[in-house]
Every structure is written in C-alpha cells, then in structure tokens.
Amino acid sequence: MTEDLQLDAIAEEYLSEIERAAAALPANRRAELLADVRSHIVIAQAEVASDSPAGIDDPAAMSRILSKLGDPEAIVAAAVADLPPETPASSTARTASRVLVKTAVILLLIGGILLIGWFVLYFLFAPGQAG
Template identity: 45%
Template sequence: MKTSADLVRDYLSAVEREASALPADRRQELLADLAEHIEVTRTERPDAATGEILAKLGDPRTIAATALSEAENGAAGAPARGRVGVPARRGKVHPLVPLLMVTLSVPFIMIFPALPGPLIGVLSRITGAILLCTSVHWTAVQKTTGVLLAVVLPSVVFSTANLSGGGPAAGTPALLANLAVLALIAGTAAWLWRVRRV
C-alpha cells in the first residue's frame, strides 16, 4: 500500500513527465508551486486524504497542458502565470534588496558603533529578514536557511559576545569576529542570490 509521500511523489513525477516540454526552470517552478500547495492543504486540512487533495488539484496531463499553453502565451507577450489559473506571484521588492539589507547591517554597525548606528543596523537586519521571508523568489527551506544563517546565528553570536564581555569588545578579536560573521552573512546572501527563482 502506498503512503501519502509515495502518492505525492508519483503525482509530481507524472506532472514532471507530462510537462517535459516546458523549460527546466519553469517546470521546476510548477513542481515547487504544486508541492507547496499540497503541503499547505495537508497542514490546513490534516483529516483530508492525500488522494482527495491530489484529485482536487487535477489531472497531471491537464496541469502540464495548461502550463505549456501559458508558457507559450507568456512567450508571446501575455502575462506570466503561476499555478493553473492563478496569476504568477511576483514580489514587489527586487530579490537583491533583502540580501543587501541583511548583509550591509554588519558593516554599518562596525562603521557607526555609537547610537543610532547599531539601532539602524538591527532594524535593517530585521526588515531584510521580513522581506526575505515574504519573497516569492525562494522556497520555504531556502528562506529558513537564509534567516538562520544570516540573521539568527549572527544575532546570537553578537548577543553572546556582548553579554559575556559586559559590552561590545574593542580591538583585534572583536574585529576578527565581526569579519567572520560578515563573511557568513555575505556567503549566505550569495547562495540565496544564486538559488533564487527568477
């Protein structure tokens, strides 16, 4: 007997097979949208059978045919579409904005250590994290990884250093720690930029 995970995997494989004529990036976007929709529906309706959820999504052949038709219309100048019958979600904010806000918060704090520098740096990091989490350019896993590595971990490191030392430390050790955290944040931002959905 097939498990729920098997049913979902088989369904997505069928959509991928039927949509093989789509460009790879558009096919992956379609599969990611479907997987996200299935996961959200399963969370919202835990009592619903997986087969029922998949049946409501529609036949894989129909979904693929609609996506192919929409891709052809999009190439001809029609507006791009996301899930079947649903306009594609495009963020109002360019994907570079949250990455720059999170990354530049550390140099801002290093250059302007007196108030309001740290306050502006922290607000920039929080705003960047919110924009990252609400963006349509990354999957939920990519967003979570980005926020953990670029926002939460550096905040924990800075808080621990400040609390254990009785305040912000000065000198070479603090500079090296700040540069290491900056390298982590910049590396995470570069990875997020590379894996973003266009």
C-alpha cells in the first residue's frame, strides 16, 4: 500500500513539474496537456499491471513509465510548438479589418446624409414650382 502511494507521489511530482514548466501556456491548454499526460500514465500503469507478474507494485515501473514519456520540459516545449503563432501579420490584418469597417460605416453615414440633403434640396427648389 505504501509503495502505491510512493508511486502515485512520483507521478504527481512529475505532473507538478509539467505544470510548473507550462505556466506560460494558456490555462485551458495547460489543463489539456496535464490531462493528456495523466491519461498516458494511467494507460501505461494498466499495461504494466497486466504484463508484469509483480504488477504495478514493481518499484521501477513508474520510473520506466515516466522516462518513456520524456522530460517535462520537452513535453511542454512540444506543446508550445503546437500552439498557433500570434504573428504581427495577423494582428495587422485584424487592425486593417477594423479600420475598413469603421471607414465603411462612416461613408454609409455620409452617403445617407447627402442623399437626404439632395431630396430636401430637390423638393425645395424643384423646377416648375413657384416658391
């Protein structure tokens, strides 16, 4: 029983290292990464339990599982590499889009005012009407 707690502690420490290394990731992506790694550990534990005569009580089993998963820093680096980059071009495109929308709204307002003004002037100074 104490060996199971020790193995769980080893896995939890490993997950804590990943969480510390992933502090710069967005919270939802960090939680997703931790859940993925945790599920890999659980699956590997089940495989070890079914394959080994000692089952999960083998003290080196968790160390082998975690070493196969890799260094926490490398796991986080791979997760960061999978993030879509925030490029200056996409930021510039959003800014340009906002400017175009504002310009279109302003031009529509000006056009509407000019159209209404044209109708008012036409009816005030329409040819053939004595004023």
